[in-house]
Amino acid sequence: AQKVTQAQTEISVVEKEDVTLDCVYETRDTTYYLFWYKQPPSGELVFLIRRNSFDEQNEISGRYSWNFQKSTSSFNFTITASQVVDSAVYFCALSVGGSQGNLIFGKGTKLSVKP
Amino acid sequence: DGGITQSPKYLFRKEGQNVTLSCEQNLNHDAMYWYRQDPGQGLRLIYYSQIVNDFQKGDIAEGYSVSREKKESFPLTVTSAQKNPTAFYLCASSNRATNEKLFFGSGTQLSVL
Numbered sequence: 001a002q003k004v005t006q007a008q009t010e011i012s013v014v015e016k017e018d019v020t021l022d023c024v025y026e027t028r029d030t031t032y033y034l035f036w037y038k039q040p041p042s043g044e045l046v047f048l049i050r051r052n053s054f055d056e057q058n059e060i061s062g063r064y065s066w067n068f069q070k071s072t073s074s075f076n077f078t079i080t081a082s083q084v085v086d087s088a089v090y091f092c093a094l095s096v097g098g099s100q101g102n103l104i105f106g107k108g109t110k111l112s113v114k115p
Numbered sequence: 116d117g118g119i120t121q122s123p124k125y126l127f128r129k130e131g132q133n134v135t136l137s138c139e140q141n142l143n144h145d146a147m148y149w150y151r152q153d154p155g156q157g158l159r160l161i162y163y164s165q166i167v168n169d170f171q172k173g174d175i176a177e178g179y180s181v182s183r184e185k186k187e188s189f190p191l192t193v194t195s196a197q198k199n200p201t202a203f204y205l206c207a208s209s210n211r212a213t214n215e216k217l218f219f220g221s222g223t224q225l226s227v228l
Contacts, residue, residue: 009155033214043222045158045205050216091157095214102173103217105157 002027004094006106013082014114021077021109023092029053034068034075035093035103045091051075082113117142121206121220127228128193128200136191136223138206144218146211147189151175152203152222161204164189165211193225201226 003026013019025034036048049059051068059066063080079086089110093103119140128134140147146165150158160173164183178197183189189208193200204223209215 004157035216037217037219043203043205045207045217045219047216047218050214052214093157102160102163103158105159107155107157 002029002032002094002096002104004092004104004106006090006092006109008109009107010110010112012112012114015084016081017113018078018080019082019111019113021079021090021092021111023075023077023106025073025075025092025094027094027096029096031096033095035095036066036075036077037091037093039089039091039108041088048077079111082111084113084115087111087113119206119208119218119220121204121223123223124221126223126225128225129228131195133192133194134200134225136193136204136206136225138189138191138220139187140189140206140208140218141187142208142218143186144208144210145186146209146215147183148207148209148217149173149179149181149189149191150205150207152205158205161191 005024032053034051037045039045056068065078067076089108091108092106095103122137148163149161152158159175161179162181164170167186170181170183180192206220207217209217
């Protein structure tokens with residue numbers, strides 16, 4: 001069975017702090033995809049990144065970076081120098097190779113960035 | 116601008132009533148999905164469709180129905196058989212049904228009167 005665990009329910013930081021959101025996944029498949037989505041207060045989920053199981057390279061996009069480690073089944077997300085606009089719920093999700101579009105979502109981490 | 120439009124933003128249902136949530140996309144995507152989100156929970160798949168006139172049940176399809184008569188439209192009906200319909204409903208679409216990123220609408224909050 002597949003599962004995604006985001007152990008941090010809520011995180012509160014002060015602007016300009018760095019923050020890491022944890023994501024641990026479970027699957028027996030060798031081919032899978034991992035995603036991060038952002039859900040701002042408006043409600044619409046916004047895609048941030050997709051990573052396949054054969055690519056363990058870390059990725060950086062501006063203030064965002066992702067650390068994928070198959071050895072620990074983790075796909076953590078770090079925001080550097082956080083800003084108030086980063087306040088949102090962040091979801092990690094898993095898709096097994098060949099699946100019919102069924103993303104398995106974690107329960108999300110609510111990030112509050114205070115000025 | 117291309118995107119997904121959900122309407123209405125807020126919807127109220129009376130006991131025993133069926134209600135329909137609208138989802139329209141102009142991204143020319145083949146696949147469309149309906150997810151349900153409960154407070155503090157992740158998203159759970161209700162139904163998905165890969166092509167017109169075809170759809171598949173997701174993890175929590177009981178009490179819901181869908182249709183896909185047009186590529187652009189994928190309405191969701193919450194029937195009276197759904198005993199706990201209060202939730203935030205999100206529609207999404209993607210280029211293909213397999214492992215592609217999803218584009219989401221802004222959601223519909225359904226509440227029971």
